[in-house]
Structure formats: C-alpha cells, structure tokens
Amino acid sequence: MSGEIGQLALALALALAFVQALSGLSGARATGERARAIAASAAMGLFVFVGLAFGSLVFAFVTSDFSVLDVEQNSHTLKPLLYKVTGAWGNHEGSMLLWVLVLAIYSAAIALLRRGSERLTSAALGVQGLIAAAFLLFILFTSNPFLRLDPAPFEGAGLNPLLQDPGLAFHPPMLYTGYVGLSATFAYAAAALITGEADGEWARAARPFMLIAWVALTLGITLGSWWAYYVLGWGGYWFWDPVENASLMPWLVATALLHSALATERSGAFRTWTLLLAIGAFSLSLIGTFLVRSGVVTSVHAFANDPERGVFILLLIFLAIGGALSLFAWRAPTLESGAAFHPASRETLLLANNVLLVAAVSVVFVGTIYPILASAMGTRISVGAPYFEILFAPIFVALLVLVPLGPRLSWSKGDLKEALRALWPAGAAALLAALLVLALVFPRTLAGAGAFALAAWLVGASAVDTARRGLRAHVLASALAHAGLGVTLIGIAGTSLWKSEALELLAPGEEVGVGGYSLRFDGVARAIGPNYEANRATIDVMDGNRIIATLHPEKRVYPAEQQEAIETAIRTTGLKDLYVALGDEREGGRWTLRAYVNPCAPLIWFGGGVMALGGIVSLVARLRLRRASAVARREGLVKG
Amino acid sequence: MIVPASAILARAIRALLLAALVGLMLVPSASAMRPPEVLPNAQQEARARALQRELRCVVCQGQSLDESNAPLAADLRRLIRERIQAGHDDQAIEDYLVARYGDFILMKPRFDPATYALWLAPPAMLILAGAIAMSVVIAARRRAGQN
Numbered sequence: 001m002s003g004e005i006g007q008l009a010l011a012l013a014l015a016l017a018f019v020q021a022l023s024g025l026s027g028a029r030a031t032g033e034r035a036r037a038i039a040a041s042a043a044m045g046l047f048v049f050v051g052l053a054f055g056s057l058v059f060a061f062v063t064s065d066f067s068v069l070d071v072e073q074n075s076h077t078l079k080p081l082l083y084k085v086t087g088a089w090g091n092h093e094g095s096m097l098l099w100v101l102v103l104a105i106y107s108a109a110i111a112l113l114r115r116g117s118e119r120l121t122s123a124a125l126g127v128q129g130l131i132a133a134a135f136l137l138f139i140l141f142t143s144n145p146f147l148r149l150d151p152a153p154f155e156g157a158g159l160n161p162l163l164q165d166p167g168l169a170f171h172p173p174m175l176y177t178g179y180v181g182l183s184a185t186f187a188y189a190a191a192a193l194i195t196g197e198a199d200g201e202w203a204r205a206a207r208p209f210m211l212i213a214w215v216a217l218t219l220g221i222t223l224g225s226w227w228a229y230y231v232l233g234w235g236g237y238w239f240w241d242p243v244e245n246a247s248l249m250p251w252l253v254a255t256a257l258l259h260s261a262l263a264t265e266r267s268g269a270f271r272t273w274t275l276l277l278a279i280g281a282f283s284l285s286l287i288g289t290f291l292v293r294s295g296v297v298t299s300v301h302a303f304a305n306d307p308e309r310g311v312f313i314l315l316l317i318f319l320a321i322g323g324a325l326s327l328f329a330w331r332a333p334t335l336e337s338g339a340a341f342h343p344a345s346r347e348t349l350l351l352a353n354n355v356l357l358v359a360a361v362s363v364v365f366v367g368t369i370y371p372i373l374a375s376a377m378g379t380r381i382s383v384g385a386p387y388f389e390i391l392f393a394p395i396f397v398a399l400l401v402l403v404p405l406g407p408r409l410s411w412s413k414g415d416l417k418e419a420l421r422a423l424w425p426a427g428a429a430a431l432l433a434a435l436l437v438l439a440l441v442f443p444r445t446l447a448g449a450g451a452f453a454l455a456a457w458l459v460g461a462s463a464v465d466t467a468r469r470g471l472r473a474h475v476l477a478s479a480l481a482h483a484g485l486g487v488t489l490i491g492i493a494g495t496s497l498w499k500s501e502a503l504e505l506l507a508p509g510e511e512v513g514v515g516g517y518s519l520r521f522d523g524v525a526r527a528i529g530p531n532y533e534a535n536r537a538t539i540d541v542m543d544g545n546r547i548i549a550t551l552h553p554e555k556r557v558y559p560a561e562q563q564e565a566i567e568t569a570i571r572t573t574g575l576k577d578l579y580v581a582l583g584d585e586r587e588g589g590r591w592t593l594r595a596y597v598n599p600c601a602p603l604i605w606f607g608g609g610v611m612a613l614g615g616i617v618s619l620v621a622r623l624r625l626r627r628a629s630a631v632a633r634r635e636g637l638v639k640g
Numbered sequence: 641m642i643v644p645a646s647a648i649l650a651r652a653i654r655a656l657l658l659a660a661l662v663g664l665m666l667v668p669s670a671s672a673m674r675p676p677e678v679l680p681n682a683q684q685e686a687r688a689r690a691l692q693r694e695l696r697c698v699v700c701q702g703q704s705l706d707e708s709n710a711p712l713a714a715d716l717r718r719l720i721r722e723r724i725q726a727g728h729d730d731q732a733i734e735d736y737l738v739a740r741y742g743d744f745i746l747m748k749p750r751f752d753p754a755t756y757a758l759w760l761a762p763p764a765m766l767i768l769a770g771a772i773a774m775s776v777v778i779a780a781r782r783r784a785g786q787n
Contacts, residue, residue: 234707241702339776340783347780351773359766370758379754382696384704384747391762412784503678 003068006056007146010136013049013104016042017133020107024126028119028194036122043104043111043125046132050104054088054097057145061088067152070094070145076158076560078531086169087159092293092309093145095172099289100135102173102180106209107132110184115626116197116205123191124184124205131183134316142309158560161532167227175220175247179285181213182250185257186282189275190324193331199268203261206278208622214258215615217251222608233566233581235499235596237604240388245368246288249361253281256357259350259406266411269339269347272332273354279324284361286317291368344416349406356399363391400454400489403482404461407475422468426460441498451493458486473621481614488607494600501596507589511542515597517578518542519551524582524591532556534567537582537591541571553582553593577601684724691720691730695737696747704747 020042027036057070061084066072074091075084083090089098107128114121139145162168185206192202224247229237238244257277264274290313341347367383374381404426408419433456434449441448462479469475500515508523522538534554541549551569558565571578576599583592679685689706695716697708705713705720716737723733737745749755 232707233709236707239702239707339780341777341780342784343777343781348777351776355766355769355773358769359762362765363762366758366761370755374754380742380744381749381755382702382744382747383749383758384694384696384702386694386748387758390748391759395766 002056002059002063002065003146003148006053006060007144009049009053009056010140010144010146013046013053013100014133014136014140016046016049017129017136020046020129021126021133022129024122024124024129025194026126027122028126028191030119032119032122036118039122039125039129040111042129043107046129047104047108050097050101050132054101057094057097058085058088061085061094064156065152066154066156067149068145069147069149072149072153072156074159075156076531077155078560079159079164080530082166082169083159083164087163089172090159090163090168093139093143095176096135096139096143096293097145098173099176099180100132100139102176103128103132103135103183106180106184109209110187113208115208116188116191116201117195119195120188120191120197120202120205123194124187126194127187127190128183131187131320134319138309138312138316142312155560158531158558161556161558161561161563161565162231165227165231167223167230171220171223171227174216174223178213178215178217178220178247178254179250179288181209181216182254182278182282182285184209185213185254185278186324189278190327193275193324193327196331199271200265203264203271203274207261207265208619210254210258210261211615211619211622214251214254215612215619217247217254218608218612218615221247221251222605222612225608226605229601230568230570230579231565233568233594235495235501235579235594235598237495237601240367240385242368243288243292245364246291249284249364249368250281250288252357252361252364253277253284256354256361257281259353263339263347263350263411267339269341270350272328275328275332277354279321279328283317283321283324284365286313286320290314290317341411342413344409344419345414346406346409346411349402349409352402353399353406356395356402360392360395360399363388363395367391397454400458400485403485404457404464407465407469407478407482408461423461423464426457426464429460430454430457432456443498445497448493448497451489451497455486455490455493458489459483462486473617477614477618477621479614480617481611484607484610484612484614486607487603487610491600491602491604491607494603495598498599499596501594503583503592503594505586505590505592512593512595514595515578515599517595517597519580519593519595521591521593524585527554529556531560532558532565535582535585537593539569539580539593541578549578551578551580553580555582555584572602574602575600679721679725684721687730688717688720688724691733692717694747695720695734696745698741698745 020039023035023042024039026032027039029035057068059065060068060071061075062081064071064075064077064084066075070091070093074094075087079087088094107125110121110124110128116124188202188206188209221244224244225237228239228244229235257274260270260274260277263269264271290310293309293313339347367387371381371383404423405416405419408414408422409416430453434453437449437452438444462483466475466479502512502514504512506512506521508521511518511520513519518541520540520542522540524535524537527534527536534556536552536554539551539553540547541551549571551571553569554567556565556567557563566581568579568581570580576597579596579598579601581594583594585591679688692705695705697703697705697710697713697716699712700708700710703713705716720733723736728736734746743750743754749758751759
C-alpha cells in the first residue's frame with residue numbers, strides 16, 4: 001500500500017511544484033498579490049506531499065516490503081533497523097527523493113520566514129518551484145523509487161556494507177542540506193534579478209540559507225572524510241576522488257559567497273559578483289549531483305547510475321545555469337556597483353579571498369572534469385592527489401596567510417600598519433610554533449614548521465580579534481571559523497608529515513612496534529554480527545609489560561550482499577590516533593596487520609567542527625537580531 | 641621413437657631441480673616475519689612506497705596502488721619491488737608501467753600537449769581573477785579619492 005501512497009503523493013507534489021513555479025513567478029509583479037498567496041500555500045503543500053512520499057519509502061524499507069523494487073535491491077530483513085531506515089537514502093532513487101524533500105523544506109521555510117520584500121520572496125518561491133518540478137520529473141521518469149516487483153521475493157539483496165555505518169547514515173542528509181540550501185540562495189539571487197531589487201536586500205534575505213548551507217556542507221564534508229578514514233582502512237581521509245571534489249567545489253564557492261555577500265549586504269558593493277557567486281555555487285551543486293548520479297565517474301558513491309539519468313541531469317544543468325546566466329547578462333549591466341574604497345580596506349581583503357577561492361575551485365574543477373573530457377576524446381588519463389596537492393596547496397597557503405588581516409581592517413578605509421601592529425601576538429605565536437616544531441619534533445621538516453606557524457597565526461589572530469572587539473556574536477563567528485582552519489591545518493600537517501606505519505605478518509603472541517607503541521597480536525576469533533560474520537582480532541597495546549588498551553579490528557563477510565568489509569580499530573588520545581586494520585590470513589596461521597600512528601589526525605575533523613560552529617553562531621545571532629528588530633518595530637508601532 | 645635413457649634422466653633431473661626451486665620459493669624462510677611485499681632494505685622500501693603513491697590502481701575507483709586492496713594492485717606493488725631490487729631506477733619503472741597501461745596509470749599526469757590545458761588553466765584563472773580584482777581596487781580607489 002505504501003508504494004501507491006508514495007506514487008500518488010509524488011504526482012500531486014509535481015502538480016503543486018508547477019503551481020508554485022507559475023504563481024511564484026507571476027507574484028513577482030507588483031500587482032500579483034493573489035499569486036503570492038497561492039505560491040506560499042503551494043510551497044507548504046509541496047512540503048507535505050514530498051514528505052508523505054518520503055515517509056512511505058522509509059515505511060517500505062522498515063517493513064522490508066520487497067514488492068517495492070527499490071527495497072528489494074537495497075535492503076534485507078536481517079539488516080539492523082537503523083540501516084533499514086538510512087537504506088532508504090543509501091541508493092539512487094531514495095537519495096533523489098531526499099534531495100527533493102530537502103528542497104521542499106527550504107521552500108516552506110522561505111514561505112514561512114518571508115525574508116525580503118513580498119515580491120522577492122514570491123519570485124524566490126517561483127524559482128524553487130521550477131527546480132522542484134524538474135527534479136520531480138526526473139524522479140518520476142528515470143528514478144522512481146516506488147516501482148513494483150511482482151511476484152515479491154522473500155528476501156532482498158542487501159545494502160553495500162560500506163554504507164552500513166552510522167557516519168555514513170547521516171552524511172548524505174547533511175550534504176544535501178548543504179547542496180540544496182544553495183538552491184535557496186540561488187533562488188533569491190535569481191529573484192533579485194527578476195524583480196530588479198538587486199541591491200543588498202536579497203543578500204540579507206538569503207543570508208540564513210547561505211549560512212545553513214555552508215554549515216551543513218562543512219559538517220557533511222567533515223563527516224564524509226572521517227568516514228573514509230575509519231572505514232577504508234588505509235588511514236587516508238581525503239582522496240581527491242571526483243565525488244569528494246563534487247562536494248568541495250560548492251563549499252569553496254559558498255565560502256567565497258559568504259564573504260562577498262558581507263560587502264554586498266553592507267553597502268551594495270560587489271553586487272554583480274555576489275549574484276554570480278550565488279549562481280555559481282548552486283550550479284556546482286548540480287554539477288556535483290550530475291557527477292555522482294550519471295555514472296561518468298566511478299566511485300563508491302555512484303551506487304546506481306545509468307546514462308539516461310545523466311542526460312536528464314545534464315539537460316537540467318544547462319537549463320538552470322543557462323537560464324540564470326542569461327537573466328544575469330540581461331539584468332546585471334544595470335547594476336553598476338560603483339563601490340568606493342581604499343586599497344587597505346576590508347573590501348580589498350574580501351576580493352583577495354574571492355580571487356584565491358575561485359582559483360582553488362578552478363583547480364578542483366579542471367582536475368575533476370579534465371579526465372572525463374579527455375576520455376570522451378579518446379585519451380585516458382588520471383588526475384590524482386599529486387596534481388591537486390601541487391596546485392591547491394600554494395593557493396590555500398596564500399589564502400590562509402591573508403585571512404587574519406581581513407577582520408582587522410575597517411570597511412572602506414583601513415590602516416594596514418595598525419592592523420599588522422595589532423596582530424603582533426599572532427605573529428609571535430607563529431614564530432614560536434615554528435621554532436618549537438623545529439626544535440622538538442623529528443624528523444625535522446620546514447613544511448611542518450611552516451604549517452604549525454600558519455596555524456598559530458590563524459588561531460592567534462582569532463584570539464586577538466575576540467580580545468580587541470569583544471565577545472560579540474559576529475566577531476566570535478568569524479574568529480571560530482578562521483581558527484577552525486588553523487586547527488584542521490595542524491591535523492593535515494601532522495598526519496602527512498609525521499605518520500608512522502607498520503605492515504607486518506604476525507602469528508599469535510608476536511609483537512610489532514609502531515610510532516612508540518608496541519602491539520601484541522593475540523590471535524583471531526570468529527564473531528557473528530546481526531547480518532555478517534567476522535574474523536575478530538585481539539590486539540593488546542603494550543607499554544612495557546603493561547597492557548594499556550585492547551583493540552579489535554575485524555574483517556567481515558556479509559553473506560547477503562556477498563561482500564567483504566573491514567572494520568578498523570582506532571585508539572585516540574584526541575591528539576594522536578593509533579589505527580589498526582586487519583589484513584588477510586596467510587600460511588601458518590599468520591595474519592597481515594596494518595598499523596598507523598597518525599599524530600594530530602583528530603584535529604582534522606575537530607577543526608571542521610569548529611568552522612561549522614562559527615557558522616552556527618553567526619546564524620543564531622542573525623535570527624535573534626531579526627526577532628529583536630521585529631519586536632522593536634512592533635513596539636515602535638504601539639508607541640507611534 | 642625410442643628416447644635415450646640419458647635424455648630421460650636429464651629431463652628427470654631438470655624436473656627435480658625445478659620442483660626444488662619452486663619448493664624453496666614456497667617455504668617461507670625463518671626470518672621472513674614481514675609480508676613478502678615489504679622490502680628488507682628500508683631505503684628501497686621507501687622508494688617503492690613513494691612510487692606506488694604516484695601510480696594508480698588501474699582497476700579501482702581512483703585509488704593509488706598504495707591504498708588499494710585489489711589483487712592487481714598487490715601484483716603491481718610486487719612488480720615495483722622486484723624491479724627496484726633488480727636495480728631499475730624510478731623513471732625506468734614508471735616508463736615500463738606507462739608502456740604497459742598507458743598514461744592512465746600516472747596519478748600525476750605528465751606535462752605534455754594533451755595536458756597543457758590541465759596544468760595551465762588554474763594558474764591562468766588565478767592571474768585573470770587577480771587582474772580583474774586589481775582593476776576593481778584601482779577603480780574603487782579612484783572613486784574613494786573623489787569623495
């Protein structure tokens with residue numbers, strides 16, 4: 001039954017999306033009052049029906065209703081309940097439905113919050129309606145999750161064991177909140193172009209959505225990277241895989257957008273550029289969706305794909321980007337920004353931030369797209385980590401060097417000397433960090449000293465900033481986000497420069513040393529999980545003769561899926577990880593064991609969390625500010 | 641046709657020698673506590689590790705040889721070590737693998753006509769964006785000066 005309900009709900013949602021699009025856009029006219037009311041109701045209706053469809057799909061997964069093809073292909077009765085639920089979006093069809101659900105939530109939020117003028121809100125709803133209609137068509141015609149299977153089998157095929165992991169269960173919703181949040185920013189930008197109200201207002205209206213999207217992308221990427229680290233078993237956390245790049249590109253552009261929009265909101269400066277960034281950020285989200293869903297790249301993430309879907313999404317990208325850019329070309333020339341500021345000002349630093357972020361995006365974009373284009377022209381090349389590291393690192397280092405200056409320079413006209421003088425404690429901290437690293441850490445590397453100096457510069461400057469400007473929300477927000485960059489940098493430098501590793505063949509009772517730890521292998525026992533069987537090793541971490549910890553890395557076999565997966569064991573001190581993965585059994589009862597000591601590794605993700613916290617602080621402050629000003633307005637009315 | 645006894649004997653000895661040789665290779669020596677894919681010479685092992693980070697597992701999903709569980713990747717890791725022990729330099733090993741698997745195996749693409757755009761587009765973008773930003777700053781200063 002849930003299949004039919006879902007199917008019907010989707011069809012009604014499609015109709016409502018069209019209503020929302022048409023009424024929203026016609027509500028952009030000054031006289032479109034009734035259309036505006038209809039658009040807002042359609043947005044609420046869209047949310048209800050997409051929610052109903054999504055609920056039906058989750059219900060079908062939880063009850064293992066194998067008469068639904070999507071459930072049969074991606075679930076199994078023995079799967080733990082959590083993975084039955086998350087399995088609903090651990091596949092192509094379900095994940096596209098989740099995409100539209102998040103879009104509908106944003107539409108409803110736009111309709112409820114009504115930020116910006118009525119015409120602006122209405123036009124934004126119209127644009128959101130168009131996107132929703134396109135994606136619902138895509139789902140109904142190429143990726144319907146409610147297709148039936150007759151006769152229904154007794155058992156399903158199961159879910160890729162790699163995806164049966166709590167970290168990954170919440171990674172897709174988080175990333176989609178980010179990707180799709182950029183659609184709301186895009187909708188406001190397009191609305192501004194449509195209504196011609198392209199001063200700072202749209203940027204102010206879109207700010208909370210921008211922040212939510214950025215926070216969600218930051219957390220989604222962090223979570224994904226952490227998952228890769230503990231699941232894949234090689235101690236790596238970022239592979240420059242096309243699908244990772246697909247999430248990094250919108251993040252970089254959204255970061256540029258957050259900064260550029262600050263200037264636009266304040267004085268209307270860079271207004272055309274900010275519009276372009278809003279269009280670019282969502283376009284990259286769509287391109288990311290295309291890369292993941294079309295199958296042009298092979299990756300763990302591309303769990304289901306076929307060319308027809310690729311063509312559909314490609315068409316959608318051309319319509320969205322082409323439409324937005326034509327609108328931009330038509331309207332933007334009338335938006336002369338005419339900003340006036342001195343070279344030593346926050347505006348200049350924001351521009352530098354944007355130049356470097358755009359260059360960074362171009363590295364990721366070219367490196368991701370080039371092999372695809374090359375293979376279309378008959379040459380197969382690979383673009384791997386070394387390419388990205390060579391080009392990306394210098395750009396990002398330049399960016400990080402400049403970051404602390406921005407908050408210390410005033411708008412319009414700042415004082416560079418004064419700013420540098422104020423930053424002396426950060427400079428001193430950087431010097432101290434470099435000297436300490438050179439003196440205390442082996443092997444000595446200049447790169448390591450440089451990375452720690454840069455991190456100290458960032459964290460120190462954040463401290464200076466909060467000390468000088470006080471613990472106010474917007475100061476704290478940027479201080480946290482910038483300090484988070486420094487923390488992540490320490491993690492990256494620590495693991496890549498001072499990692500120790502061991503690969504050994506061990507019989508029970510034998511020991512292996514790695515990075516100051518001594519590991520004693522106590523053999524392997526069989527273990528039975530809910531839907532897997534495992535070889536479970538016992539490894540004592542020794543300090544002299546004392547056991548300080550016992551680790552149990554596993555090698556699992558999932559019979560339903562007929563796949564193997566490894567389960568790493570990690571002992572973390574918060575500043576250092578001991579990471580152990582069980583390899584295969586060799587002759588004589590020996591097992592291969594991979595062990596790594598990754599100094600500073602946890603800081604990589606901790607830094608991501610700190611950055612996101614900065615975004616959350618800014619978001620909360622924004623929403624409270626708005627409520628405060630609304631209260632003030634009401635009181636003003638009463639008094640007046 | 642009658643086969644001379646000496647020939648039979650010779651064949652038998654050859655077979656025995658071969659069996660012994662194979663047997664020797666199969667029996668792990670007492671000191672081989674490490675997996676066969678790790679070289680005893682630390683410097684050579686470091687070279688092998690550096691090389692396998694630069695080379696792709698051609699049947700995998702964008703992983704390097706250094707981080708792949710695929711059997712082919714294990715074979716290539718072994719091949720790299722055999723060649724290092726046989727005295728080949730890194731370039732020769734890389735060239736050999738490129739001849740066998742094409743440029744696809746290089747994680748870091750070469751700088752040649754097919755990849756000029758790949759290597760040069762991002763720096764060009766940086767310069768272009770920088771130039772535009774400069775012109776914006778200059779225009780903004782002029783305007784600020786007029787006020």
